[in-house]
Amino acid sequence: MAQKLATTCPQPATTCRQPATTRLRLPAAALTCSVALSLVTAATAGAAEPPIVLQDPDGDDNGPGTYKYPTDPVYLPRSFDLRKVEVTDRGDDVEFKVTIGANIEDPWDSKTWDGNGFSLQFVQVYLDFDHVNGKGFTDPLPGLGSVKFAADEAWDKVVVLSPQGRTRLSSEIRAKAAKFKDAIVVPKVTRAAGKTLTALVKKADLKVGDSGGAPMARWGFQAVVQSNEGYPDKADLLTRRVNENAGQHRFGGGDDGECDPHVLDILAGKAKGDKTEVAEQHRTLAWKCDTKVARLPMVYPAAP
Ligand SMILES: [Ca+2]
Ligand SMILES: [Ca+2]
Numbered sequence: 001m002a003q004k005l006a007t008t009c010p011q012p013a014t015t016c017r018q019p020a021t022t023r024l025r026l027p028a029a030a031l032t033c034s035v036a037l038s039l040v041t042a043a044t045a046g047a048a049e050p051p052i053v054l055q056d057p058d059g060d061d062n063g064p065g066t067y068k069y070p071t072d073p074v075y076l077p078r079s080f081d082l083r084k085v086e087v088t089d090r091g092d093d094v095e096f097k098v099t100i101g102a103n104i105e106d107p108w109d110s111k112t113w114d115g116n117g118f119s120l121q122f123v124q125v126y127l128d129f130d131h132v133n134g135k136g137f138t139d140p141l142p143g144l145g146s147v148k149f150a151a152d153e154a155w156d157k158v159v160v161l162s163p164q165g166r167t168r169l170s171s172e173i174r175a176k177a178a179k180f181k182d183a184i185v186v187p188k189v190t191r192a193a194g195k196t197l198t199a200l201v202k203k204a205d206l207k208v209g210d211s212g213g214a215p216m217a218r219w220g221f222q223a224v225v226q227s228n229e230g231y232p233d234k235a236d237l238l239t240r241r242v243n244e245n246a247g248q249h250r251f252g253g254g255d256d257g258e259c260d261p262h263v264l265d266i267l268a269g270k271a272k273g274d275k276t277e278v279a280e281q282h283r284t285l286a287w288k289c290d291t292k293v294a295r296l297p298m299v300y301p302a303a304p
């Protein structure tokens, strides 16, 4: 509201400030400007906590550096390229916004399967509330392949931004991820607009005992970009596999067995979006059959 009113200001804002004695003689447009300025000030004074913003470089939607998109033309370039995560306190709710590098489309007509208005993307936002060794889960949700969190970065809740409706998500979670069921947060609402997925989560659903709830910069965050697979492998939670060679609906550049992480893009380093984070992502997602398991790092925005 304040922003909209402010645009009615006929001058740059700095020239709108007038001494009180002259304000009475100002023309109508300038008075509108004055009102707008006070509204802007009021809005700023009552503003909620700013969002926690995590950024990611462009063009690193290739997991450990080798992954290729499936060959079907629906997988538009940059459809899995993470760019930004914003977490905002909304009173009784917490909003998670995830921006990627392409417009989010709905090529598989999600309305026909009770979906959320998009088809391809599936983002899992992992949260570590305590940063305490051994408290939480080190395994990710099933379907991300061979990859783990470190013990001192164990996650406590994961918010799933999926195009699948609540009924399908809940039945998949019951069947394939029962041990995580209290830690998986299915949003009240998940929707797509432009390049951004937005999910609204009940704050109460983010509580674990005394921790969690309102978002804090001292939490750990990781956003894993995957692809929604409506016909997943029997143990996978609605995720698309990475094989050695890309197929019509399979990512390539990995392994046909179980050695590789099934992860396209993640946050890395300090999540400022700088180019060093590309190499950091490739390093942490590096894998080797029988000798090296890839790691999903947590990002702690409040850390020095
Ligand atoms: Ca990226
Ligand atoms: Ca934890």
Ligand SMILES: [Ca+2]
Residues within 6 Å of the ligand: 056, 057, 060, 082, 265, 266, 267, 268, 277, 281
């Ligand atoms: Ca990345």
